[in-house]
Amino acid sequence: MEYYKHDVIVIGAGPVGSYTAFLLARKGINVGLFEKNETIGENVNCSGIISKECYDRFSLPERSVIRPVKKIKAYSPSGNYIQYNSEYPLAYIVDRSSFDKEINKRANNSGVTTYLGSKVKYIGNTQKSFCIRVVSKNSEEEFNSRVGIIATGFEFNNLFLNRTKFKDFLFGVQTEVDFENNDNVEVFLGKNIAPGSFSWVIPSVKGYAKIGMLVKSRPVDCLKNFLNSHLISPRVKSWDGVMKCSPVPIKPIQKTYYERTLIVGEAAGQVKATTGGGIYFGLICAEIAAQTVINSFKNNNFTEEYLKVYENKWKKILSTELKAGLILRNIFSKLSDRQIDKLLDLAKRDGIMPIIKNSGFDWHKEIIYYMINHLMPKNIFKS
Ligand SMILES: Cc1cc2nc3c(=O)[nH]c(=O)nc-3n(C[C@H](O)[C@H](O)[C@H](O)COP(=O)(O)OP(=O)(O)OC[C@H]3O[C@@H](n4cnc5c(N)ncnc54)[C@H](O)[C@@H]3O)c2cc1C
Structure with a gap:
């Protein structure tokens, strides 16, 4: 009989990977969670807007909330705007780094072993096991498990036997500035602002705002232009010039299940094409993935055919939404x-x-x- 150090390997300790690991460990499954960074939530590029619905549904960490979102203002290219005010929070703006850490803490407290500074450089699957090769500071090691869950975000591209390549993606580019007093989330539309998409101003910690956009090309130039525009420039007190830019898939990958393997979250392209937001839909899919794996352990069945139910279920909930x-x-x-x-x-x-x-x-x-x-x-x- 094969020896497995962990029943399940989860790759990527972003919110989706850590949450999936937490749900599995809570049911007594032995999970190893592999994260390439030395600390959780390192260098994340995210505006941190998560709906109240999502927060309530998954009992997400309150201590990561910076402020509620109650007002949203959308500007047309000519400067006209439409405003939406709510008495109650529509969403929360969270500190993404703290958010990721809190979810990972829950996973570890439930028995997950998180391996930090452990980059997975090869993923393989056979009828007998799921297998990864992991590079850390001083060593290279191989791990096997009964099932593997890939939650590496966009970096999944090419990692799994070249099976996946995102063709449809945009760039999310963002910076943080010392900003005028403002408690609105603001959205700006227009070809000269964010060609084919939109840009945003999101109040963050006191006196600061995240300013960014989703665009198809030239992300850094587009954001610089926006910051220098009459819409934003007079409102910025100071800016350190640091920008973060990452690709965001806007279409799910072809297939999210293989023999002993599931793909979840941004790695699977479970992201809203309208906004690039991926946390809520990723967590919904994490829940479905965890339940599928729990059932596969009950039935001792880890075949591709059995795991297909994961894709059927998440598509039933999200497919029409993603297509729209x-x-x-x-x-x-x-x-x-x-x-x-x-x-x-x-x-x-x-x-x-x-x-x-x-x-x-x-x-x-x-x-x-x-x-x-x-x-x-x-x-x-x-x-
Ligand atoms: C500018 C910008 C703003 C955004 N704003 C929002 C927002 O307001 N709300 C929202 O819902 N979404 C937002 N998103 C999208 C959101 O950040 C992602 O959808 C979300 O992070 C996906 O979570 P995940 O756990 O699937 O992947 P990730 O958060 O990307 O986590 C993947 C983890 O896997 C690790 N990893 C990757 N490769 C390996 C490897 N080979 N070995 C080991 N570990 C690995 C990474 O280090 C990372 O920790 C934004 C994205 C961008 C770019």
């Missing part, structure tokens, strides 16, 4: 500034706000189809 997001992104990227202006103006006058209020922070399908069916036909495409 992509449709909107494709339409939006083709609109001129004039058309975006018209769209925002129509949205303002044409009753889209009640739909936004009812849809919730994370579920955009209804708003997207409303816009396509109701607002778009109103001469939006005539420039």
